[in-house]
Amino acid sequence: MQFLPHLDNHTATAYRHPMKKWFSMLLVLLLFCLAGAGCAVRQPARVADIRMLPQDAGVYLAHIKGPIFDPARQAAYFQQFKDRFFRPWHRTDPKHSAEIVFSGLKKYRLKSLYGENNLPLSPDFLDSMARQSQPDIYPLRHQPAITVTHAAIRVFPTHKPVFFGPLHPGRGFPFDxxxxxxxPAGTPVLVTHESKDRLWALVETDWVAGWVRYQEIAAVDAAVMADYSAHPLAGFRADQVPVIPEHSPPVFSGRVGMALPMKEPASDTGFVTVLAPARNHLGNTELVEARVRDHGIQRLPFPATPDNFAEILNALMGQTYGWGGLYENRDCSALIQDVFAGFGLPLPRNSKDQADFGETISLEGLSGPEKQSLIRTQGVPLQTLLYMPGHIMLYQGVDPASDQPVICHAMWGITTRPPFSTRSGRLVVGRTVITTLEPGKEQFPRVQPQDLLVEKLTRMVLLN
Incomplete structure (x- = not known):
């Protein structure tokens, strides 16, 4: 009989149960890997649609002949666009009541709020924002103004982010x-209020209201308004188009969805002359003449041809998703608004309002295949928006290879259902892409059928 050497109790236990020792080591290793994964670089989602479908809008529009919109309808839309663009300068009262403008002060008290360090905000945060906002004396100002840079419109007078839940998909970064x-720069606004420290102005366009830093705007007088309104508007065909004043450094760049007055059309030198607003040392507007390469700008509205739509969409394809325009990027409704602005359509800013813009066809109560069939038969490429609560998409037509409806949209991600977890996750796409209505379908069971876009669609919107 073989005897074990003399061992103390701890050593003997480990010796008698080697599997327990190895299990402990593996558990520690697993926890280490999971902790490391939390700090690892998140890789972009490998969605089959994005790999397989050409990310070129022109591929799906090549068969379309003639204008996308009836010219008379487009002209009527563009008149509405101009009226809405300049309307803030001609209001005698704020468009929005105090109850609407300061609704966040009440609504956010019902939420758990987190800061940029993923820790809960101080209980005093909302009280400090209320003191800064001065809701009891709204409206304090009535001053026509203009944006002199691409201005971030904030819910409260602060540049600090606020998140609803850092550990929950769609509630942490980048959802500030x-x-x-x-x-965009060059947009007429009305200043209706200011913060207690006088560093922030509450402004409104015809489609959004919120706080901007004073240095992002400049006051306008009657002469500036008359000069700015006297010229035809021009729009940009791409982002990051230099706008170069004649005797000073560039003040901002042009971007899709933005409009500036065109003082002189393209010359032999290949430049268009526009009026660019700049803020002087007194906070007032000075209009400076600036040059823009003629291939990057065109008089509004652009001819509504398939080629023009393809060029604008392709200029934005693959761009990073930007919640609320964060970092000067686009979310789903900003993409839709900016693309159609170039063609003179005055679409609202958020997806719910955009879904009410045209003639609507309900998709509720239909199965996924029934929805796809209805979209194929009644949807018109580039004239049809597809809506689900919280997301909106542009119908591109049918993929020639698969006969599936395809869409262009600024997409954050696809809902996932990780095994052994009660929480949903996200397969992050995070950019403007062309997909079918079932991106991520191949990821089953990680992506469940009920989480596919087609299952969530509730409405089709016909713009023409």
């Missing part, structure tokens, strides 16, 4: 609940 929208 303070980010309302982005307003």
């Amino acid at each position: 609940m303070m980010q309302n929208s982005l307003v």
Whole structure:
């Protein structure tokens, strides 16, 4: 009989149960790997649609002949666009009541709020924002103004982010609940209020209201308004188009969805002359003449041809998703608004309002295949928006290879159901892409059928 050497109790236990020892080591290793994964670089989602479908809008529009919109209808839309663009300068009262403008002060008290360090915000945060916002004396100002840079419109007068839940998909970064929208440089606004420290102005366009830093705007007088309104508007065909004043450095770049007055059309030198607003040392507007390469700008509205739509969409394809215009990027409704602005359509800013813009066809109560069939038969490429609560998409037509409806949209991600977890996750796409209505379908069971876009669609919107 073989005897074990003399061992103390701890050593003997480990010796008698080697599997327990190895299990402990594996558990520690697993926890280490999971902790490391939390700090690892997140890789972009490998969605089959994005790999397989050409990310070129022109591929799906090549068969379309003639204008996308009836010219008379487009002209009527563009008149509405101009009226809405300049309307803030001609209001005698604020468009929005105090109850609407300061609704966040009440609504956010019902939420758990987190800061940029993923820790809960101080209980005093909302009280400090209320003191800064001065809701009891709204409206304090009535001053026509203009944005002199691409201005971030904030819910409260702060540049600090606020998140609803850092560990929950769609509630942490980049979903900063303070980010309302982005307003391009050169946009007429009305200042209706200011913060207690006088560093922030509450402004409104015809489609959004919120707080901007004073240095992002400049006051306008009657002479500036008359000069700015006297010229035809021009729009940009791409982002990051240099706008170069004649005797000073560039003040901002042009971007799709933005409009500036065109003082002189393209010359032999290949430049268009526009009026660019700049803020002087007194906070007032000076209009400076600036040059823009003629291939990057065109008089509004652009001819509504398939080629023009393809060029604009392709200029934005693959761009990073930007909640509320964060970092000057686009979310789903900003993409739709900016693309159609170039063609003179005055679409609202958020997806719910956009879904009410045209003639609607309900998709509720239909199965996924029934929805796809209805979209194929009644949807018109580039004239049809597809809506689900919280997301909106542009119908591109049918993929020639698969006969599936395809869409262009700025997409954050696809809902996932990780095994052994009660929480949903996200397969992050995070950019503007062309997909079918079932991106991520191949990821089953990680992506469940009920989480596919087609199952969530509730409405089809016909713009023409």
